[in-house]
Amino acid sequence: MFKALVLENNGSALAASVKDLDEVNLPPGNVTVAVEYSGLNYKDGLVATGAGGLVKRYPHVPGIDFAGSVLASRDPAYKSGDKVVLTGWRVGEVQWGGLAQKASVNGDWLVPLPAGLTTRQAMAIGTAGLTAMLAVMALEFNGLTPDSGEVLVTGAAGGVGSVATAILAHLGVQIVASTGRPETHEYLKGLGATAVLDRSPFFEPAKRPLETERWAGCIDSVGGNTLARVLAQTKYAGSVAAVGLAGGSKLEHTVIPFLLRGVNLLGIDSVLCPMAKRMAAWNRLRTDLPVDKLDALTIVTRLEEVPRLAAEILAGKVRGRIVVDVNN
Numbered sequence: 001m002f003k004a005l006v007l008e009n010n011g012s013a014l015a016a017s018v019k020d021l022d023e024v025n026l027p028p029g030n031v032t033v034a035v036e037y038s039g040l041n042y043k044d045g046l047v048a049t050g051a052g053g054l055v056k057r058y059p060h061v062p063g064i065d066f067a068g069s070v071l072a073s074r075d076p077a078y079k080s081g082d083k084v085v086l087t088g089w090r091v092g093e094v095q096w097g098g099l100a101q102k103a104s105v106n107g108d109w110l111v112p113l114p115a116g117l118t119t120r121q122a123m124a125i126g127t128a129g130l131t132a133m134l135a136v137m138a139l140e141f142n143g144l145t146p147d148s149g150e151v152l153v154t155g156a157a158g159g160v161g162s163v164a165t166a167i168l169a170h171l172g173v174q175i176v177a178s179t180g181r182p183e184t185h186e187y188l189k190g191l192g193a194t195a196v197l198d199r200s201p202f203f204e205p206a207k208r209p210l211e212t213e214r215w216a217g218c219i220d221s222v223g224g225n226t227l228a229r230v231l232a233q234t235k236y237a238g239s240v241a242a243v244g245l246a247g248g249s250k251l252e253h254t255v256i257p258f259l260l261r262g263v264n265l266l267g268i269d270s271v272l273c274p275m276a277k278r279m280a281a282w283n284r285l286r287t288d289l290p291v292d293k294l295d296a297l298t299i300v301t302r303l304e305e306v307p308r309l310a311a312e313i314l315a316g317k318v319r320g321r322i323v324v325d326v327n328n
Helices: 042-049 119-141 159-170 182-191 224-233 256-260 275-288 291-296 303-314
Strands: 002-009 014-021 031-040 065-073 083-087 102-105 110-112 151-153 175-179 195-198 215-220 234-242 264-267 298-302 321-325
Touching (some): 002 303, 014 303, 031 042, 031 119, 031 303, 042 303, 083 119, 110 275, 119 159, 119 234, 119 264, 159 175, 159 215, 159 321, 175 182, 182 195, 291 298, 298 303
Parallel strands (some): 151 175, 175 195, 215 234
Antiparallel strands (some): 002 014, 031 065, 031 102, 031 321, 083 110
């Protein structure tokens, strides 16, 4: 038996509760993991509240990432006792996930716990941190250096934004953070932001296809009008890494920034990210995300608190990263 957060849908309402389950209920997989920590991400909020319509079969155990120790393995790459991490592959969405004390998955989806990280630190990074690192790597690949100029991070107080701010500041990049929460300004400056802007001007629709050039790059977790305004303000040959849609999935803009300024719009996906790039990102996270900054942006909670926090993360009330101790 093991403890898990279970979502049940009677056709008219979604209910979430912590229950004891038998291991025979686990989905098919060639590796069984004793989960130590999971994380709470924006997609977890959608799944746990039913807001995204992402889950098609109930009962369901959410949790799009986890870290722990291998209990049993039919995959030659892993043996009992190995420390592993999982992010992505639609676990927690189409297959039972990590908000439980046990998980059963395909061994090809796992990565060994990076040297120097604990399972708790790995989940403090989690899907959000991996996404942030992939975005940083994409900006660098497209020419971003510390001398390029200001880089904007939108939705900066969220999980992806917080980690991205800490990484870029560590790399010597001049960070401007955008947020709608004045109470997070000092928090963001503590992570390394040199300035903090209110998000409201970015919500206004772009009046012109090109605005005054300001941003050498951007990591955008908002989408919608915010992304359109950022594209209009991006400097010649600058790049915008799109990582989320908290402000909407529709992009209303023209191709003018791409044609006249050579702006790059970079799509960032961590779910099906190839293993080589995934491992490169984890290796960078070991060296380019300061541990003290990681600790500063992380809170730890219990399974029982997840339903409440899932609603708060969708409402934009959660700061930084939430780690779930599934054994507490």
